Amino acid sequence: MKACSTKVANCFRYGNKIGLSVATEGLQEALRQLRATAGEIAVQADRGGVGTVIRPYLEALTANG
Template identity: 55%
Template sequence: MANPAEGVIGLLSALQFHELTTQTPHAVWMLLEPKDWAPVNPAVQIRVFRASAASLRAGIQVHTIDSVPVPITAPAKTVADCFKYRNKIGVDVAVEALRDLLARSRRASIDDLWRHAEVDRVQTVIRPYLEALA
């Protein structure tokens, strides 16, 4: 597993990687711990979101992209994060991601999603959407 202090690709960038959205992010969306250093003038545009250590460590998968190991949030974790940061990315994006995740049930189980929603403390937020779509 990658060191979360190095940052984790998440939210819209992870949704696009896992093919769970029609959105095309114009920046790399990253999750960092609250006190971690964030680049000031990076070569690519970056949107940084802060997450607790427990939330940041849960649901990380390492994928190899161009021979480089890249930590990316798992599909279920990504959807839970979208509901956690729904005020920043929009509820419509979070619901679309949930719908796509449920349509592709082999990507993640509802139990995985629920576990990550518990870590992100968004169970009461995600429950009505999950009941309506499941």
Template identity: 55%
Template sequence: MAIGSKDRLPRTDTPPIQFVRFGEKVLTSGITEHKIEGVRVRVYNPAKTVVDLFRYRRSAGKRYRKSPGLNLALEGLREALRQRQATPAEIARYANEAGTWKVVQPYLEAMTTNA
């Protein structure tokens, strides 16, 4: 779960939640709102989620032994593009904002280049 860089860390035992600190600009970009059973829920859009997978590719691999971080990020990128849930331009924009463009760029170009 994403929290601000200066936010107090919530205490919770159940369910187990991993908290990640984001700077203000990264924390507030790419949010969409949905109403679920009358409750307003804010979630990140698919393009932002893909970029976050690349940002935390190293720590994700350590946390989830069966899902290596880079493989998870690549699968997210592939599926977001295949299902047309995110455009290459959206992914590039969020990658630039988050400072991960140099990591994302070769994979994005490889998946979007016509052979």
């Protein structure tokens, strides 16, 4: 869902205002509840200019192992 992935990316975009813990929790919940895929979130993050910020969190949460 594009709307959810955009909101998650915006959480990281404004992470200095809302806190990084809120942003990471939002990312974790979006992935857990299958509201957005990691790919959708990555695309929206790249469009919003926070792709390099969110990528390590995406990799950690989606790693198999």
